[in-house]
Amino acid sequence: MSQAIVKKTSDYFKSKGVVLPSISELQDPQIINDDIKNSLKKINNNDINPLNLFRVHWFNKRDQSGFGNEPEYIVLPTEFTGVKAKIIVNMGRYFPLITAHKVLAAYGCLLPRILNGTFDYEKHKAVWPSTGNYCRGGVAISRIMGLNSIAILPEGMSNERFEWLNNWVEDKKNIIKTKGTESNVKEIYDACAELEKDETNFILNQFSEFANHIGHHEVTGRALERIFLSYKEKNENLQLAGFVAASGSAGTLGAGERLKENHGAKIIAVEALECPTMLYNGFGEHNIQGIGDKHIPLIHNVTNTDVIVGISDKATDGLNLVFTSDEGKSFLTDELGASAEIVDQLRHFGFSSTCNLLAAIKTAKVLDLGPDEMIVTVATDGSELYESEKISLLESEYSGGFNSEAASQIVNEHLLGADTNHVEVLDEVGRNRVFNLGYYTWVEQQGIEFSDFEIRRDQEFWKHIQKLAPAWDDLINDFNAQTGLLETK
Numbered sequence: 001m002s003q004a005i006v007k008k009t010s011d012y013f014k015s016k017g018v019v020l021p022s023i024s025e026l027q028d029p030q031i032i033n034d035d036i037k038n039s040l041k042k043i044n045n046n047d048i049n050p051l052n053l054f055r056v057h058w059f060n061k062r063d064q065s066g067f068g069n070e071p072e073y074i075v076l077p078t079e080f081t082g083v084k085a086k087i088i089v090n091m092g093r094y095f096p097l098i099t100a101h102k103v104l105a106a107y108g109c110l111l112p113r114i115l116n117g118t119f120d121y122e123k124h125k126a127v128w129p130s131t132g133n134y135c136r137g138g139v140a141i142s143r144i145m146g147l148n149s150i151a152i153l154p155e156g157m158s159n160e161r162f163e164w165l166n167n168w169v170e171d172k173k174n175i176i177k178t179k180g181t182e183s184n185v186k187e188i189y190d191a192c193a194e195l196e197k198d199e200t201n202f203i204l205n206q207f208s209e210f211a212n213h214i215g216h217h218e219v220t221g222r223a224l225e226r227i228f229l230s231y232k233e234k235n236e237n238l239q240l241a242g243f244v245a246a247s248g249s250a251g252t253l254g255a256g257e258r259l260k261e262n263h264g265a266k267i268i269a270v271e272a273l274e275c276p277t278m279l280y281n282g283f284g285e286h287n288i289q290g291i292g293d294k295h296i297p298l299i300h301n302v303t304n305t306d307v308i309v310g311i312s313d314k315a316t317d318g319l320n321l322v323f324t325s326d327e328g329k330s331f332l333t334d335e336l337g338a339s340a341e342i343v344d345q346l347r348h349f350g351f352s353s354t355c356n357l358l359a360a361i362k363t364a365k366v367l368d369l370g371p372d373e374m375i376v377t378v379a380t381d382g383s384e385l386y387e388s389e390k391i392s393l394l395e396s397e398y399s400g401g402f403n404s405e406a407a408s409q410i411v412n413e414h415l416l417g418a419d420t421n422h423v424e425v426l427d428e429v430g431r432n433r434v435f436n437l438g439y440y441t442w443v444e445q446q447g448i449e450f451s452d453f454e455i456r457r458d459q460e461f462w463k464h465i466q467k468l469a470p471a472w473d474d475l476i477n478d479f480n481a482q483t484g485l486l487e488t489k
Contacts, residue, residue: 002117009114009121010482016146018050019485020111022473023215026057026104027222029067033486037066045096050144055096056107058223062094070230071223074345076357079337082416085241085369087360088227088376090220093348097140098133098164100350100381101220105251106137108215109204115475121147124202125174127195129188132157132290133381134206134249139168150174150201152191156181157289159388183275183285183293189446208298208442210465212251218469221258224376228263237372239264242307244360244377246270246291246352247278250300252378257301257466259376266306266367268375270359273310273422278434287313287389290352290380296438298448301462303431307366309359310422315414316354317393322407323349324383324390331407336416350386353379361418366425432457 013019025032032054043049045064058071072091081087092101110126113119119126125148128138135151142149151165155177165175176195178187185207195201206212224243232238240263243256247269256267271278272286275293283294288311296302322328323346332338332346349357356377364375383390394402424430435457442448455461480486 005117005120006115006479007482009117009119010479012121013145014483014485016050017485018145019053019480019483020114020476021054021056022476023218023469024473025054026219029054029057029059030069032067041066048144052096052144053107053141056104057095057219058090058101060094060096070226073227074342077338077342080332080342080415081361081364082418083361083364083369084371085364086231086238086371086374087357087364088374089349089353089357090224090227090376090378091345091348092353092378092380093382097144098136099384100133100137101252101378102130102133102380103137103140104215104219105134105206105212105249106141106204108211108219109206109209110138110141111476112211112472113202113204115472115479119202123200124148125150125200127152127192127201127203129153129192129203129205129207131185131188131248132161136161136164136168138204139165143168143170148174150176150195152176152178152188154178154180154184154187158386160385181285181287183272183283185293185295186441186445206249206251207295208446210299212249213254213257213299213301213462214465214468216251216254217257217466220252220255220378224255224259225262228259228374228376231374235372239373240376241367241369241373242266242268242360242363242375244268244270244309244356244363244375246288246355246359247293247297247300248291248352250297252380253300253305257304257462260304265376266363267304268307268309268359268363269300269305270309270311270355272355273312276310276422277437278308279310279422279424281437288316288351288355289386289389290350291355295441296434298438298442298453298456300438301456301459302435302438303457304459304462305431305434306426307363308424308426308434309362311355311358311362312414313351315358316351317389318410319354319358319414320349320351320383320386320390321393321398321402322410323347323354325402325407327403328407331404331411335404335408336411347384348382349379350381350383351389353381356380358414358418361415362420362423365418366420366423
């Protein structure tokens, strides 16, 4: 730990008005300083303002009027899902700056590097490798802290991502486009290796930063737990059957660790069927943007994962049309009987969000879950990030127009007609098979020591790192005390 750099950074943050929210405050924003909460009322959640760090959690109200006692979520009815189990979707749309929950991962990954002085704001540029929203979150966090940053992402990601980055980076040369699309993570790693030759580039790799796991274990896990316990007060027989999250960096899956430990929930990891790495040791290319594949993230606790589900991008592409078109929404209300309120919220489902929903439905069918059982998942981002993808699909597949008949076909095939294929309930053999796949990426390609790779089989390793958050909070309190800014709030 470099106390000199920590002191230098605290002085710099004082000049920028940067106060670091603690993990406890992101778990329960009601405990945030009243002066900060009052100041936030005058600040838009997309403003380049360091106080927006205090909105990096799940409790922001839809109308931006403050923090709720519970996260914003929706309960999907049986007529919509086709299953008896309750499916709860926690809404990432209300996170600040990027309208996606990956800004939490970015803050979590950078935070310990600031607190221990390994990140030097005068020397380093923060490098954010991503297949989607993480690099946007990293750029946003860097910008409001007054730090230099570089975004790395595949060239084939949605136009909306690049438009956002163009508006937020101070130098467009700091947007690095790698070859390929969602499944081309190796190309991102190669770009990072090249950048790392310059010691001024500080790589914050979400796929290997255990802080990503810890942040979601503590913040996302507690938010979902809050929802479940609220429902359990009304139904003492309710059981938390599972938590669903697409793999991606595997950071969000960390929330499942808390839910499994405290409530016995199964952890369900999801991947694109067109690139079935976990399911079939396969490969390929897909369009469920936000869930990189062809590798097993270092921070994925595979030996504690219970179920793997494969979802086709044909389903997510098609349902995006249904959820965002007038014809599709009319079908859902008039023919399916879904409420207008629920249908309106579906526009906040991006590709990976719909992927999580479909995986929850498949899992409920495979496990034969009933009305006293709940599955929780997250909607990572909203459909506004995929408008260009929607237009492209309409032009290629529905040049004659998208209508109620087309909507009916998609819903019946992919939503109500979701089958139980491409689901594996893992046993010890299955878990070890998937775990072993990570060897090729991390030991052979990325140079991780074999002992550091192998220790991750042991659940005691994960339990140890999950206990680090209180120590972070102590350091945050010390850091904020050095800035003295809270004394003026």
